[in-house]
Amino acid sequence: MTKYLQHTYTKVADHRGKKRIWLQGLRLELAGFVKGATYRTDYDIERGLIELTLDEEGNRRVSGKKKGEGFQSVVDICNADVIDVTQGKELVRVDFAVGFVRISVHHLVNKKTEREQRFVQNLNAGKLTEGTLCSGIGVATAAIHEGLREQGIKSSVSWIVDRERKYLQVASDNNNAIDNNTTIFEATLEELEPELLSPVDILQVSLPCTLHSKSGKAKNKRQVTEDHADATSIFGFIRALDKANPSVIALENIVEATFSATYALIEGMLEVLGYRVYKNQLALDSEQAGSFEQRTRDWCIAVSAGLPELDTSKIPAFKRRYQILGDLKEHVADDDPAWSDNASLKTKAVRDKQKGNNFQRHLVDDDSTFVKCIGRYYSKRRSTESMIVREDGKERLLTPTEHCRAKGIPESFIQGVSATTAHEGLGQSILWGHGRGVGQLIARDICRPLLSKLTPLPDVTDMYTLVNESARQMSLL
Incomplete structure (x- = not known):
């Protein structure tokens, strides 16, 4: 086995109209490339290699640069052959061993080239692949999948990952984007073995949001977001990303997450890996x-830098289906146990007001035009989340079906699911229109310009009021 003395990751520079690789100092002399030594240069275009081998009859000579009382060895490769071997790539790896030096295209460049070529090939073959980390019941997965489909882009979900079996069960049973060919991983990101993941073209990620929220920080008595066990998921994400090597990455989280150190690290790493990162532009x-x-x-959407750019100023938007609460309500009988006096919550509201706490109740009726954000633990009847109130003062939570309708999520997602699990799965999901819009954006700006044979479709760039008819029909079943 070859004993390497040094590995250098460096740039291919421009020099007088040619490409140049400049090597200086460190272990050059130990490898035998001392000032005045001769070597030959072999170019292997097919394998993308340049090899320098010490040779007394070689036609190249190691030069030197004055340093102190002596010289520092310099190898300067500057000719047209460099661009043929590197194929215009700007980064290379240089391996030093006794008697020879090998130059090859940088591994990050190779990964970028591989994912972009795979994306274009799969796109034109009508088989883009998707994967999801922290999927929950898979609302974001299905919504993006739907957005792609509406733009004529065929795709399939290769795998999903989540640590909660009950959510994966809902996804497996009720999510139309998940089929028998989708591999399910019941695992945390930290324990997931990346080598088990297949490469995908589009990766959707929903990292844990509770550690970023104000309530989550207060509950856990933390000032710093990353002072929580869930923060380690970033390392699992990066490891999975290396294996999946997607061309498009769609991360979603609460707004507070955008300003965290976790996201600063993720965004910085994505740029290093060769992605164009669209951040702070898509607060939907x-x-x-x-x-x-x-x-x-x-x-936060990241697109491999060699693919077309996104126009995030034109994210598709959708018409509102329900104007007032009465339009989306189910009938719940007056004597149904769902109705309650909620005396303890009413007492707490008075106490909070006296203390000056900003915990205000949000009671809605048939004429209300919105409900507040419904969270994962809605079933616990928390004081600040929306509850329906009737004339006699009794209150109830929204039913899971009403919860679906409020978010625009197809009701088929919660078929046969307990109310508690349904509210949990829906409560930590995106609004359906968010994922659908992102899917259409990816299809419109990245996929369709790359298709060799286009099927004419309506210009959705200006159709910001499209209605998801298929989701609407599903909700009526």
Whole structure:
């Protein structure tokens, strides 16, 4: 086995109209490339290699640069052959061993080239692949999948990952984007073995949001977001990203997450890996989603730098289906146990007001035009989340079906699911219009310009009021 003395990752520079690789100092002399030594240069275009081998009859000579009382060895490769071997790539790896030096294209450049070529090939073959980390019941997965489909882009979900079996079960049973060919991983990101993941073209990620929220920090008595066990998921994400090597990455989280150190690290790493990162440009709300529920999510989309750019100023938006609560309500009988006096919550509201706490209740009726953000633990009847009130003062939570309608999520997602699990799965999901809009954006700006044979479709660039008819029909079943 070859004993390497040094590995250098460096740039291919421009020099007088040619490409140049400049090597100086460190272990050059130990490898035998001392000032005045001769060597030959072999170019292997097919394998993308340049090899320098010490040779007394070689036609190249190691030069030197004055340093102190002596010289520092210099190898300067500057000719037209460099661009043929590197194929215009700007980064290379240089391996030093006794008697020879090998130059090859940088591994990050190779990964970028591989994913972009795979994306274009799969796109034109009608088989883009998707994967999801922290999927929950898979609402974001299905919504993006739907957005792609509406733009004529065929795709399939290769795998999903989540640590909660009950959510994966809902996804497996009720999510139309998940089929028998989708591999399910029941695992945390930290324990997931990346080598088990297949490469995918589009990766959707929903990292844990509770550690970023104000309530989450207060509950756990933390000042710093990353002072929480869930923060280690970033390392699992980066490891999975290396294996999946997607061309497009769509991360969503609460707005506070955007300003965290976790996201600063993720965004910086994505740029190093060769992605164009669109951040702080996609804070999607109920206006964009056309939803009855008020919920804002910040999206960070990363696109491999060699693919077309996104126009995030034209994210598709959708018409609102329900104008008032009475339009989306189910009938719940007056004597149904769902109705309650909620005396303890009413007492707490009075106490909070006296203390000056900003915990205000949000009671809605048939004429209400919105509900507040419904969270994961809605079933616990927390004091600040929306509850329906009737004339006699009794109150109830929204039913899971009403919860679906408020978010615009197809009701088929919760078929046969307990109310508690349904509220949990929906409560930590995006608004359907968010994912659908992101899917259409990816399809419109990245996929369709790369298709060799286009099927004419309506110009959705200006159709910001499209209605998701298929989701609407599903919700009526």
